[in-house]
Amino acid sequence: MAERVNLEGLRYAHAVAETKSFSAAARAxxxxxxxxxxxxxxxxxxxGDRLFDRSPRGVTQTAFGARILPLIKQALVAxxxxxxxxxxxxxxxxxxxxxxxxPLISSSLVTRAFSMVRELPVPRDLVLREADMQELRDGLQAxxxxxxxxxxxxxxxxxxxxxxxxxxxxxxxxxxxxxxxLELEEAGAEQFILVPDTCxxxxxxxxxxxxxxxxxxxxxxxxxxxQVLEDWTRLGLGSAMVPRSKLTSPDVPHRHLTxxxxxxxxxxxxxxxxxxxxxxxxxxxxxGLTAARR
Numbered sequence: 001m002a003e004r005v006n007l008e009g010l011r012y013a014h015a016v017a018e019t020k021s022f023s024a025a026a027r028a029x030x031x032x033x034x035x036x037x038x039x040x041x042x043x044x045x046x047x048g049d050r051l052f053d054r055s056p057r058g059v060t061q062t063a064f065g066a067r068i069l070p071l072i073k074q075a076l077v078a079x080x081x082x083x084x085x086x087x088x089x090x091x092x093x094x095x096x097x098x099x100x101x102x103p104l105i106s107s108s109l110v111t112r113a114f115s116m117v118r119e120l121p122v123p124r125d126l127v128l129r130e131a132d133m134q135e136l137r138d139g140l141q142a143x144x145x146x147x148x149x150x151x152x153x154x155x156x157x158x159x160x161x162x163x164x165x166x167x168x169x170x171x172x173x174x175x176x177x178x179x180x181x182l183e184l185e186e187a188g189a190e191q192f193i194l195v196p197d198t199c200x201x202x203x204x205x206x207x208x209x210x211x212x213x214x215x216x217x218x219x220x221x222x223x224x225x226x227q228v229l230e231d232w233t234r235l236g237l238g239s240a241m242v243p244r245s246k247l248t249s250p251d252v253p254h255r256h257l258t259x260x261x262x263x264x265x266x267x268x269x270x271x272x273x274x275x276x277x278x279x280x281x282x283x284x285x286x287x288g289l290t291a292a293r294r
Contacts, residue, residue, distance in 0.1 A: 007079075009043030010072050012036045013051055017069045020059050096125040097278060097285070100136040100148035103199045105268060106245035109149065109165050109289070116288040120281050132198035140271060147272040147282050151200035153207060156271055160282075164289035165268040169257045172233045172240040176253035184259045188214040191238035195223050204266055205241050212259075 015025035016036075026036040044050050051065035061069060097117055101110065110128070117126045129136075129145065137156060139145040152163060171182050171190070182190075188209070194202045209216040219238045223229045229240035230252055243266050247254060257264040270286040272279070 005043055005046050006039065009039045009046075010076060012039045013043055013069065014072055014076055016040065016052060016059060017061065017065075017073075022054070022059060095122065096127050097281065098127045098129065098144070098146045100139055100145040100150075101128060101130045102133060102136065102148075102150045102268075103130055104151050104201055104243060104246070104266075105130075105149050106165070106167065106243070108245065109268070112289060112292050113149070113285065116285055116292075119288075120284060122281070124281065133200050133203075134198070140273070146276055146278050147270055147285070149268060149270055151204055152267040152269040153200050153203040159271050160274050160286075162270045162286040162290055163267050164270045164286060165293050166265045167243040167245060167268070169241055169264045169266055170244050170247065170254040171257050172230055172242065172247070172252060172254050174233050174236045174239070174253070179253075179255060181258045182255040184208070184212060184257060184264060185214075187239075187241075187257065188217075191217045191219055193219045193221070193223050193229055193232050193238045193240045195225070195229065201242065208264070 012025060012029065015028055016022055019025050019028065022037055022040075023033050026033040029036065040051065047064075047068065049064040050062050051068060053060050053062055099113065114126055117124050129139070131139070133150060133154070136145065136148045136150060140148050140156075140159070149164065152161075171187065173182075192205065194205065197203055206216055219232075221237075223232055223240070226242055226246045227248060229242065230248060232238070233240050233253075241257065244254075270282075270289060272282040272286070276282060
Protein backbone atom coordinates (compact mmCIF):
# COMPACT_ATOMS: atom_id res chain seq x y z
CA MET A 1 0.00 0.00 0.00
CA ALA A 2 2.97 2.32 0.54
CA GLU A 3 3.89 2.04 -3.16
CA ARG A 4 2.34 4.44 -5.63
CA VAL A 5 -0.62 3.21 -7.64
CA ASN A 6 -0.20 3.16 -11.38
CA LEU A 7 -2.25 5.75 -13.28
CA GLU A 8 -2.98 3.36 -16.14
CA GLY A 9 -4.29 0.83 -13.65
CA LEU A 10 -6.71 3.45 -12.31
CA ARG A 11 -7.90 4.26 -15.82
CA TYR A 12 -8.29 0.59 -16.70
CA ALA A 13 -10.35 -0.02 -13.56
CA HIS A 14 -12.57 2.98 -14.28
CA ALA A 15 -13.11 1.76 -17.87
CA VAL A 16 -14.16 -1.69 -16.65
CA ALA A 17 -16.54 -0.13 -14.13
CA GLU A 18 -18.09 1.95 -16.93
CA THR A 19 -18.33 -0.76 -19.59
CA LYS A 20 -18.85 -3.74 -17.21
CA SER A 21 -16.56 -5.67 -19.53
CA PHE A 22 -12.80 -6.32 -19.57
CA SER A 23 -12.80 -6.84 -23.33
CA ALA A 24 -14.76 -3.65 -24.04
CA ALA A 25 -12.48 -1.66 -21.73
CA ALA A 26 -9.40 -3.08 -23.49
CA ARG A 27 -10.80 -2.09 -26.90
CA ALA A 28 -11.54 1.42 -25.61
CA UNK A 29 -7.91 1.87 -24.57
CA UNK A 30 -6.41 0.06 -27.55
CA UNK A 31 -4.60 -2.55 -25.45
CA UNK A 32 -4.84 -6.30 -25.27
CA UNK A 33 -7.18 -7.79 -22.69
CA UNK A 34 -4.29 -9.58 -20.90
CA UNK A 35 -2.44 -6.23 -20.58
CA UNK A 36 -5.53 -4.57 -19.11
CA UNK A 37 -6.21 -7.47 -16.76
CA UNK A 38 -2.59 -7.40 -15.61
CA UNK A 39 -2.79 -3.65 -14.94
CA UNK A 40 -5.91 -4.07 -12.82
CA UNK A 41 -4.40 -7.03 -10.97
CA UNK A 42 -1.39 -4.92 -10.01
CA UNK A 43 -3.71 -2.12 -8.85
CA UNK A 44 -5.72 -4.56 -6.73
CA UNK A 45 -2.49 -5.82 -5.21
CA UNK A 46 -1.52 -2.25 -4.27
CA UNK A 47 -4.98 -1.54 -2.84
CA GLY A 48 -5.18 -4.78 -0.89
CA ASP A 49 -8.39 -6.31 -2.27
CA ARG A 50 -10.23 -7.18 -5.49
CA LEU A 51 -12.30 -4.55 -7.30
CA PHE A 52 -14.27 -6.90 -9.58
CA ASP A 53 -15.80 -10.34 -9.67
CA ARG A 54 -15.93 -12.12 -13.03
CA SER A 55 -18.49 -14.81 -13.82
CA PRO A 56 -20.25 -16.23 -16.92
CA ARG A 57 -22.91 -13.57 -16.34
CA GLY A 58 -20.37 -10.77 -16.67
CA VAL A 59 -18.33 -8.40 -14.49
CA THR A 60 -19.64 -7.06 -11.17
CA GLN A 61 -18.07 -4.84 -8.56
CA THR A 62 -17.06 -6.34 -5.24
CA ALA A 63 -18.17 -4.64 -2.01
CA PHE A 64 -14.62 -3.23 -1.81
CA GLY A 65 -14.82 -2.06 -5.41
CA ALA A 66 -18.17 -0.35 -4.85
CA ARG A 67 -16.47 1.83 -2.22
CA ILE A 68 -13.19 2.45 -4.06
CA LEU A 69 -14.26 2.87 -7.71
CA PRO A 70 -16.21 6.13 -7.14
CA LEU A 71 -13.06 7.54 -5.50
CA ILE A 72 -11.00 6.44 -8.49
CA LYS A 73 -13.47 8.23 -10.79
CA GLN A 74 -13.22 11.43 -8.72
CA ALA A 75 -9.43 11.26 -8.77
CA LEU A 76 -9.32 10.85 -12.55
CA VAL A 77 -11.78 13.71 -13.11
CA ALA A 78 -9.67 15.99 -10.88
CA UNK A 79 -6.46 14.93 -12.62
CA UNK A 80 -7.94 15.54 -16.06
CA UNK A 81 -9.17 18.97 -14.90
CA UNK A 82 -5.59 19.88 -13.94
CA UNK A 83 -4.40 18.95 -17.42
CA UNK A 84 -7.20 20.83 -19.18
CA UNK A 85 -6.70 23.99 -17.10
CA UNK A 86 -2.92 23.88 -17.55
CA UNK A 87 -3.36 23.56 -21.31
CA UNK A 88 -5.84 26.43 -21.32
CA UNK A 89 -3.38 28.68 -19.50
CA UNK A 90 -0.24 27.78 -21.46
CA UNK A 91 -1.21 27.04 -25.06
CA UNK A 92 -0.46 29.84 -27.56
CA UNK A 93 -3.42 32.18 -27.70
CA UNK A 94 -4.99 30.54 -24.64
CA UNK A 95 -3.85 33.12 -22.09
CA UNK A 96 -7.27 34.61 -21.65
CA UNK A 97 -9.77 35.70 -19.06
CA UNK A 98 -13.35 34.76 -19.85
CA UNK A 99 -15.55 37.55 -18.54
CA UNK A 100 -19.35 37.47 -18.39
CA UNK A 101 -21.29 40.72 -18.49
CA UNK A 102 -24.82 41.71 -17.58
CA PRO A 103 -26.41 43.89 -20.30
CA LEU A 104 -26.57 46.60 -17.59
CA ILE A 105 -22.76 46.94 -17.50
CA SER A 106 -21.64 50.21 -19.08
CA SER A 107 -19.26 50.35 -22.04
CA SER A 108 -16.90 52.57 -20.02
CA LEU A 109 -16.50 49.82 -17.40
CA VAL A 110 -15.74 47.27 -20.12
CA THR A 111 -13.14 49.66 -21.58
CA ARG A 112 -11.44 49.93 -18.17
CA ALA A 113 -11.42 46.15 -17.86
CA PHE A 114 -9.72 45.77 -21.25
CA SER A 115 -7.02 48.25 -20.24
CA MET A 116 -6.36 46.57 -16.89
CA VAL A 117 -6.14 43.06 -18.35
CA ARG A 118 -3.33 44.25 -20.64
CA GLU A 119 -1.48 45.64 -17.61
CA LEU A 120 -1.48 42.36 -15.65
CA PRO A 121 1.94 40.82 -14.87
CA VAL A 122 1.16 38.24 -17.57
CA PRO A 123 -0.79 40.11 -20.27
CA ARG A 124 -3.95 38.24 -21.20
CA ASP A 125 -6.71 38.41 -23.76
CA LEU A 126 -10.15 39.37 -22.49
CA VAL A 127 -12.95 37.24 -23.96
CA LEU A 128 -16.37 38.78 -23.30
CA ARG A 129 -19.76 37.13 -23.10
CA GLU A 130 -22.92 39.14 -22.48
CA ALA A 131 -25.82 37.10 -21.10
CA ASP A 132 -28.70 37.11 -18.65
CA MET A 133 -27.96 36.92 -14.93
CA GLN A 134 -28.81 33.23 -14.49
CA GLU A 135 -26.71 32.18 -17.46
CA LEU A 136 -23.77 34.17 -16.10
CA ARG A 137 -24.12 32.60 -12.66
CA ASP A 138 -24.37 29.12 -14.15
CA GLY A 139 -21.34 29.77 -16.35
CA LEU A 140 -19.25 30.89 -13.38
CA GLN A 141 -20.29 27.93 -11.23
CA ALA A 142 -19.58 25.48 -14.06
CA UNK A 143 -16.16 27.00 -14.83
CA UNK A 144 -17.12 28.25 -18.30
CA UNK A 145 -16.49 31.82 -17.12
CA UNK A 146 -13.63 33.11 -14.95
CA UNK A 147 -15.29 36.27 -13.66
CA UNK A 148 -18.66 38.00 -14.08
CA UNK A 149 -19.65 41.65 -13.78
CA UNK A 150 -23.25 41.99 -12.63
CA UNK A 151 -25.54 44.32 -10.66
CA UNK A 152 -25.20 43.61 -6.94
CA UNK A 153 -28.77 42.43 -6.42
CA UNK A 154 -28.40 38.76 -5.41
CA UNK A 155 -25.74 37.13 -3.27
CA UNK A 156 -23.61 34.25 -4.57
CA UNK A 157 -22.32 32.41 -1.48
CA UNK A 158 -18.86 30.84 -1.58
CA UNK A 159 -17.66 33.24 -4.29
CA UNK A 160 -15.45 36.31 -3.99
CA UNK A 161 -17.18 39.68 -4.48
CA UNK A 162 -15.96 43.21 -5.06
CA UNK A 163 -18.08 46.31 -5.72
CA UNK A 164 -16.38 47.78 -8.78
CA UNK A 165 -18.73 50.55 -9.90
CA UNK A 166 -21.74 52.61 -8.88
CA UNK A 167 -23.94 54.56 -11.24
CA UNK A 168 -26.73 57.11 -10.81
CA UNK A 169 -30.25 55.92 -11.53
CA UNK A 170 -32.48 58.11 -13.69
CA UNK A 171 -36.18 57.99 -14.45
CA UNK A 172 -37.15 58.34 -18.12
CA UNK A 173 -40.23 60.53 -18.18
CA UNK A 174 -42.92 61.19 -20.78
CA UNK A 175 -42.83 64.93 -19.98
CA UNK A 176 -39.75 66.58 -21.58
CA UNK A 177 -40.41 69.83 -19.73
CA UNK A 178 -39.92 68.34 -16.27
CA UNK A 179 -36.21 67.88 -15.50
CA UNK A 180 -36.00 68.44 -11.72
CA UNK A 181 -34.84 65.46 -9.61
CA LEU A 182 -37.59 63.03 -8.68
CA GLU A 183 -37.81 62.05 -5.02
CA LEU A 184 -38.25 58.32 -4.46
CA GLU A 185 -41.32 58.99 -2.32
CA GLU A 186 -42.92 60.81 -5.27
CA ALA A 187 -41.93 57.96 -7.62
CA GLY A 188 -44.42 55.77 -5.78
CA ALA A 189 -47.18 57.57 -7.67
CA GLU A 190 -45.60 56.76 -11.07
CA GLN A 191 -46.39 53.75 -13.22
CA PHE A 192 -43.16 52.03 -14.28
CA ILE A 193 -42.51 50.06 -17.44
CA LEU A 194 -40.28 47.07 -16.65
CA VAL A 195 -38.08 44.70 -18.64
CA PRO A 196 -38.03 40.89 -18.12
CA ASP A 197 -36.39 40.02 -14.81
CA THR A 198 -33.18 38.66 -16.37
CA CYS A 199 -30.59 41.46 -16.46
CA UNK A 200 -31.01 42.59 -12.84
CA UNK A 201 -32.76 45.90 -13.50
CA UNK A 202 -36.26 44.75 -12.52
CA UNK A 203 -34.85 43.03 -9.43
CA UNK A 204 -33.08 46.26 -8.43
CA UNK A 205 -36.26 48.29 -8.97
CA UNK A 206 -38.39 45.90 -6.92
CA UNK A 207 -35.82 45.76 -4.11
CA UNK A 208 -35.60 49.55 -4.02
CA UNK A 209 -39.35 49.94 -3.54
CA UNK A 210 -39.51 47.07 -1.03
CA UNK A 211 -36.70 48.58 1.05
CA UNK A 212 -38.76 51.77 1.38
CA UNK A 213 -41.99 49.84 1.97
CA UNK A 214 -43.57 51.38 -1.12
CA UNK A 215 -45.79 49.60 -3.65
CA UNK A 216 -44.38 49.30 -7.17
CA UNK A 217 -46.99 50.26 -9.74
CA UNK A 218 -45.95 48.30 -12.82
CA UNK A 219 -47.26 48.61 -16.36
CA UNK A 220 -48.92 45.26 -17.23
CA UNK A 221 -46.65 44.68 -20.25
CA UNK A 222 -42.84 44.23 -20.49
CA UNK A 223 -40.36 45.99 -22.74
CA UNK A 224 -37.78 43.87 -24.54
CA UNK A 225 -34.93 46.39 -24.34
CA UNK A 226 -33.84 49.73 -22.89
CA GLN A 227 -34.59 51.36 -26.26
CA VAL A 228 -38.16 50.06 -26.06
CA LEU A 229 -38.42 51.54 -22.56
CA GLU A 230 -37.71 54.95 -24.08
CA ASP A 231 -40.14 54.40 -26.96
CA TRP A 232 -42.99 53.32 -24.69
CA THR A 233 -42.32 56.18 -22.30
CA ARG A 234 -42.70 58.62 -25.20
CA LEU A 235 -46.08 56.99 -25.91
CA GLY A 236 -47.16 57.88 -22.38
CA LEU A 237 -47.44 54.29 -21.12
CA GLY A 238 -45.46 55.14 -17.99
CA SER A 239 -41.99 56.01 -16.72
CA ALA A 240 -38.89 53.82 -16.72
CA MET A 241 -35.94 53.48 -14.35
CA VAL A 242 -32.45 52.82 -15.79
CA PRO A 243 -28.78 53.43 -14.98
CA ARG A 244 -27.74 56.73 -16.57
CA SER A 245 -25.34 55.02 -19.01
CA LYS A 246 -28.25 53.14 -20.59
CA LEU A 247 -29.83 56.32 -21.97
CA THR A 248 -29.44 56.21 -25.73
CA SER A 249 -28.81 59.96 -25.69
CA PRO A 250 -28.41 62.70 -23.07
CA ASP A 251 -31.36 64.36 -24.81
CA VAL A 252 -33.78 61.61 -23.75
CA PRO A 253 -36.17 63.27 -21.24
CA HIS A 254 -35.16 62.04 -17.80
CA ARG A 255 -34.95 63.02 -14.14
CA HIS A 256 -32.38 62.03 -11.56
CA LEU A 257 -33.84 59.82 -8.85
CA THR A 258 -33.10 60.97 -5.30
CA UNK A 259 -33.81 59.71 -1.80
CA UNK A 260 -34.13 62.64 0.64
CA UNK A 261 -31.94 64.69 -1.66
CA UNK A 262 -29.26 61.99 -2.11
CA UNK A 263 -28.68 60.45 -5.52
CA UNK A 264 -30.03 56.90 -5.84
CA UNK A 265 -27.33 54.64 -7.28
CA UNK A 266 -27.08 51.08 -8.52
CA UNK A 267 -23.98 49.07 -7.57
CA UNK A 268 -22.12 46.63 -9.79
CA UNK A 269 -19.82 43.89 -8.59
CA UNK A 270 -17.19 41.50 -9.87
CA UNK A 271 -17.72 37.89 -8.79
CA UNK A 272 -15.18 35.07 -9.14
CA UNK A 273 -14.07 31.85 -7.49
CA UNK A 274 -11.22 31.98 -4.99
CA UNK A 275 -10.23 28.51 -6.27
CA UNK A 276 -9.67 29.72 -9.84
CA UNK A 277 -6.21 29.16 -11.29
CA UNK A 278 -6.41 32.81 -12.35
CA UNK A 279 -7.25 33.91 -8.81
CA UNK A 280 -4.33 36.33 -8.38
CA UNK A 281 -5.04 38.05 -11.70
CA UNK A 282 -8.76 38.23 -10.99
CA UNK A 283 -8.10 39.93 -7.64
CA UNK A 284 -5.79 42.44 -9.36
CA UNK A 285 -8.44 43.10 -12.00
CA UNK A 286 -11.22 43.59 -9.45
CA UNK A 287 -9.03 45.80 -7.26
CA GLY A 288 -8.03 47.86 -10.27
CA LEU A 289 -11.64 48.41 -11.32
CA THR A 290 -12.53 49.37 -7.74
CA ALA A 291 -9.66 51.85 -7.51
CA ALA A 292 -10.63 53.41 -10.85
CA ARG A 293 -14.15 53.96 -9.52
CA ARG A 294 -12.78 55.92 -6.57
